[in-house]
Amino acid sequence: MPYRDIMASNSGDMVGETPSGEIPSLETTKSMLSELYESRDTVRMETASKWLDCFQKSVYAWELCDKLLQESQDSSNSYFAAQTLKTKLQRQFIELPQDAHDSLRLSLVSHLVRLSRASLTDEHKAVVTQLCLSLVELALQMVSWREPARYFIETFSTNANDIPLLLQLLTLLAEEVNYENTKIGENRRVEIKEQLSSSSHVVLELLSACITQCADDCKVIGKVYRCLTAWFDAGTISVEILMQSHLIQGLFTVLQNPECDSNLHAYASECLCALIYPCDDFSTYQILGDLLRQFIPTLENPYLITVAKDEYDKSVNYCKIFVDCAEAFLQLLIYSKQNDPNCSIKELDLVAMCVGHPEFDLAERTFTLWSNLAVMVSEDRSLVEPMKPYFVRLYEALVKHAEMDRETETPLEQDSEFSSFRVKVAELIEESLCIIGAKEIFANMHQRLREAANSGEDWIVLESAIFFMGCVMDHIRSDENEVVEPALRDIITLDSNAHVCIRYSCIELLGNARRWLAFHPGHVGGVLVFLTGSLASPMLAVAAANSIQAVYGKCPPEVLTAHSSELLSTVQCLDNTVLSPEAQIDLLKAACQLVSTTESANIAEWSSNLCQLQLNALQAYLTERSGGGEKPTSVDPAIWFDRLAAVFRFTLLPVTDTHPCLNAARIVWPVLADACLHFQSNERMVERCFRVVRFIVRCLKLHAAPFLESIATLIVQVYGSHPHSCCLYISSILVDEFGCQQGCHAGLTSLLNAVMVPALGHIGASQLEHPDTVDDLCRLVCRFVQKCPGALLACPALPSFLSAATRAVRLEQPEANESVLKFWHDFIHAVRDTKIDQSIRQGFSQVISVVVVDLVKEMIVAVLFHLSADVISDVSGIIREILLADNAEKFCAAMDEVPRRNESGSFCLNDEQLQQFKATVINMKETNDISQACKYLVKLYS
Numbered sequence: 001m002p003y004r005d006i007m008a009s010n011s012g013d014m015v016g017e018t019p020s021g022e023i024p025s026l027e028t029t030k031s032m033l034s035e036l037y038e039s040r041d042t043v044r045m046e047t048a049s050k051w052l053d054c055f056q057k058s059v060y061a062w063e064l065c066d067k068l069l070q071e072s073q074d075s076s077n078s079y080f081a082a083q084t085l086k087t088k089l090q091r092q093f094i095e096l097p098q099d100a101h102d103s104l105r106l107s108l109v110s111h112l113v114r115l116s117r118a119s120l121t122d123e124h125k126a127v128v129t130q131l132c133l134s135l136v137e138l139a140l141q142m143v144s145w146r147e148p149a150r151y152f153i154e155t156f157s158t159n160a161n162d163i164p165l166l167l168q169l170l171t172l173l174a175e176e177v178n179y180e181n182t183k184i185g186e187n188r189r190v191e192i193k194e195q196l197s198s199s200s201h202v203v204l205e206l207l208s209a210c211i212t213q214c215a216d217d218c219k220v221i222g223k224v225y226r227c228l229t230a231w232f233d234a235g236t237i238s239v240e241i242l243m244q245s246h247l248i249q250g251l252f253t254v255l256q257n258p259e260c261d262s263n264l265h266a267y268a269s270e271c272l273c274a275l276i277y278p279c280d281d282f283s284t285y286q287i288l289g290d291l292l293r294q295f296i297p298t299l300e301n302p303y304l305i306t307v308a309k310d311e312y313d314k315s316v317n318y319c320k321i322f323v324d325c326a327e328a329f330l331q332l333l334i335y336s337k338q339n340d341p342n343c344s345i346k347e348l349d350l351v352a353m354c355v356g357h358p359e360f361d362l363a364e365r366t367f368t369l370w371s372n373l374a375v376m377v378s379e380d381r382s383l384v385e386p387m388k389p390y391f392v393r394l395y396e397a398l399v400k401h402a403e404m405d406r407e408t409e410t411p412l413e414q415d416s417e418f419s420s421f422r423v424k425v426a427e428l429i430e431e432s433l434c435i436i437g438a439k440e441i442f443a444n445m446h447q448r449l450r451e452a453a454n455s456g457e458d459w460i461v462l463e464s465a466i467f468f469m470g471c472v473m474d475h476i477r478s479d480e481n482e483v484v485e486p487a488l489r490d491i492i493t494l495d496s497n498a499h500v501c502i503r504y505s506c507i508e509l510l511g512n513a514r515r516w517l518a519f520h521p522g523h524v525g526g527v528l529v530f531l532t533g534s535l536a537s538p539m540l541a542v543a544a545a546n547s548i549q550a551v552y553g554k555c556p557p558e559v560l561t562a563h564s565s566e567l568l569s570t571v572q573c574l575d576n577t578v579l580s581p582e583a584q585i586d587l588l589k590a591a592c593q594l595v596s597t598t599e600s601a602n603i604a605e606w607s608s609n610l611c612q613l614q615l616n617a618l619q620a621y622l623t624e625r626s627g628g629g630e631k632p633t634s635v636d637p638a639i640w641f642d643r644l645a646a647v648f649r650f651t652l653l654p655v656t657d658t659h660p661c662l663n664a665a666r667i668v669w670p671v672l673a674d675a676c677l678h679f680q681s682n683e684r685m686v687e688r689c690f691r692v693v694r695f696i697v698r699c700l701k702l703h704a705a706p707f708l709e710s711i712a713t714l715i716v717q718v719y720g721s722h723p724h725s726c727c728l729y730i731s732s733i734l735v736d737e738f739g740c741q742q743g744c745h746a747g748l749t750s751l752l753n754a755v756m757v758p759a760l761g762h763i764g765a766s767q768l769e770h771p772d773t774v775d776d777l778c779r780l781v782c783r784f785v786q787k788c789p790g791a792l793l794a795c796p797a798l799p800s801f802l803s804a805a806t807r808a809v810r811l812e813q814p815e816a817n818e819s820v821l822k823f824w825h826d827f828i829h830a831v832r833d834t835k836i837d838q839s840i841r842q843g844f845s846q847v848i849s850v851v852v853v854d855l856v857k858e859m860i861v862a863v864l865f866h867l868s869a870d871v872i873s874d875v876s877g878i879i880r881e882i883l884l885a886d887n888a889e890k891f892c893a894a895m896d897e898v899p900r901r902n903e904s905g906s907f908c909l910n911d912e913q914l915q916q917f918k919a920t921v922i923n924m925k926e927t928n929d930i931s932q933a934c935k936y937l938v939k940l941y942s
Helices: 003-013 026-038 042-057 061-071 075-091 098-116 122-141 148-156 160-178 186-213 218-233 239-243 247-255 262-280 286-308 312-328 330-339 346-355 360-364 367-379 381-401 417-431 438-454 459-473 484-492 500-512 514-518 521-536 541-554 557-563 565-571 581-595 600-626 638-650 662-678 683-721 725-738 742-763 771-787 789-793 798-810 814-832 838-865 869-884 888-896 911-922 927-941
Strands: none
Touching: 026 042, 026 061, 026 075, 042 061, 042 075, 061 075, 061 098, 075 098, 075 122, 098 122, 098 160, 122 148, 122 160, 122 186, 148 160, 148 186, 160 186, 160 218, 186 218, 186 239, 186 247, 186 927, 218 247, 218 262, 239 247, 239 286, 247 262, 247 286, 262 286, 262 312, 286 312, 286 346, 312 330, 312 346, 312 360, 312 367, 330 367, 346 360, 346 381, 360 381, 360 417, 367 381, 367 417, 381 417, 381 438, 381 459, 417 459, 438 459, 438 484, 459 484, 459 500, 484 500, 484 521, 500 521, 500 541, 514 521, 514 541, 521 541, 521 557, 521 565, 541 581, 557 565, 557 581, 565 581, 581 600, 581 638, 600 638, 600 662, 638 662, 638 683, 662 683, 683 725, 683 742, 725 742, 725 771, 742 771, 742 789, 742 798, 771 789, 771 798, 771 814, 789 838, 798 814, 798 838, 814 838, 814 869, 838 869, 838 888, 838 927, 869 888, 869 911, 869 927, 888 911, 911 927
């Protein structure tokens, strides 16, 4: 292979040169690999890692990796070399001159044959896999290589020892061409798939021969079915040709034997699921569908055998087959049930059987099917009665699966696997209420609860029934008078010694009963006594506080006033409770909602007093710190900021001439400003301080005007020393509330000028390290566009910001990217916004005409190479605004500058496709149409 030609042709434009700048030698490369894998010195390991990273990106890696593979002395070195070649073929194939392609293919084949015929350890198998991927990647990238599948068969089928390697290559070829992250471009992908389709009959002959000649070799048979799966998934084998082979019958034979090898069983199951998948188009795949529907019911007994033998993985395989089969034929099954209500749907019977498996996570695998079935029933009420027996059976199984472990001593952790399962159970119950109503489920579970309690069942049975009742409580009609009242009576009179998990589920149920309680005020007192009594338990306090807040948020104030004294006294001494910070905020929210319904004088007094309590603690803390005292290890000052924020956030009042919380704000602001300066180097604390400011401003609205100047001064002072992005965020809040006030424009513009220049300096040329700053800066400037666009045009730093915002469209951080695209949409839309003065709109138009070419180019490059498909809709909306602002010509000019090759060097966009894309987009009127065109463009590059 002419590697020296490669180096010579690229030496003038060296990519990824080693850190020392020298041409790497084989010995140096081996030495660095030795340091990486064997050295115990972390500094030397890091140095070697950086050196090798640069080496992998350099043009010298082609030759030296080939030499490392030739030596084959060390499996770690060989793996590094094989992986490097694979990566370079994927990302830097363009480095390789065309006259080197054939020699590289021969070299890879030589390495593969030599290694695969040797005695393979696990390490050598990994090397072979990387080399197979390299050879497949070359086949996909190398345009002159026609019919790669035939080449593999001709090269590796003559020696029986090479058959496993041949099957692996054929499998990877189909998998990689179908893999969305294989960046060869749609044009090349279509070409490759056409070549594979023309070779499919040869491949099927090979697979059939392997089944016949290697019938006792489970590993080979497994590879056969994995290969068949890959080719069928890629759409390169037609059903008609496949039905003529013996492969499907062989597949059935494997799956009807539950004793077969586990890996073979997995590959065969995956293959069958691949065959099932397209059968939802029953009219096209009727012959295959009929065959599969006849065969799959025969797997019931093999499934039951795997359950009896506790072979969980095989049970999962069968379950997936049953679920996929029911999913594919769901419409057909429903139609047959409508025509014959008494017929049994075997496919659903099999899925229902799986729900009864002892392991809850296997039952969870069926949830998508039940959810889809519930949607269909909700759209056609005639299906309720035919489908109801299946859901009754489902619930009977789920109420057992929802039972906790008897040894459980504390409420479930929210992030546990079983807790996640119960959340999904609750969601499924909610989705299927159209089949079995909430009242019926509640009544059945309450009956189950009473029977279990009377018969002395374990606590887990009782708790599971209460959990189910809680799942549907919020969906019971508010005027229901039969089933809820006796159940609530049982709950609020629960023995205080009941298991903590039972009490926890009761608390959650009572929180979900908020709507019902609002119509049945006579029960509110007992419920609040039960919930308030639970606040003393550390394990129940969070749930109790959350439920108290729910009840107070829904019930009428006249009902709650009689029970409010204990709540109000509790929130005034939060530091003396066992409540977590989250529970404290929930109680504060409930108290604020209650107080908000009282007279203004009462609100003013209560909010001022409550704020003063937090300020006293905060001032004592600051005094101790400023006097050189040590910070108390058990106190986090953030809790005082969070409580202050809660007071202003949840005290909801109508707009009036005077604001009852204004006095509280006057008390809070001086201490808050001092605290912000004290903590100004601590981003977390500064964020907490400005969060309080945010809710003060949101609460007071224009009544906060007296604080505006001092808040802006504080922002500038803090941001000048410590560029916390929350300073930009609170600035955007000020613009949102005061931007429409003409008298505030000068001050807000001064604030923008004061923070924009340091913000742009902080971001610098590379924005990847500071996405939060980009996010909040774009949010701030977007507020100016919305509230005071004329002031924005007068900002001297606007051109620099627009340049940075153009580059920022490539940011991969979702929140930052969303803010960037939102800014550009609103900025360009301002040209057409009739609420904006004509002269200001003209100013926007002039600014946009300068940046639009670069912006379009950056956005298209971003969606092609950097961002997920989720942003295409937002980008399309911006393109639509650009075209509506009479910039079609500049849009076309920008598209002419878009790279025609993707990142790996594959040519993806020809002249005809480019012209078609431009013409299509220009003539589109709706964002969704432009989005579809952009998605096709992305597909061409993927």
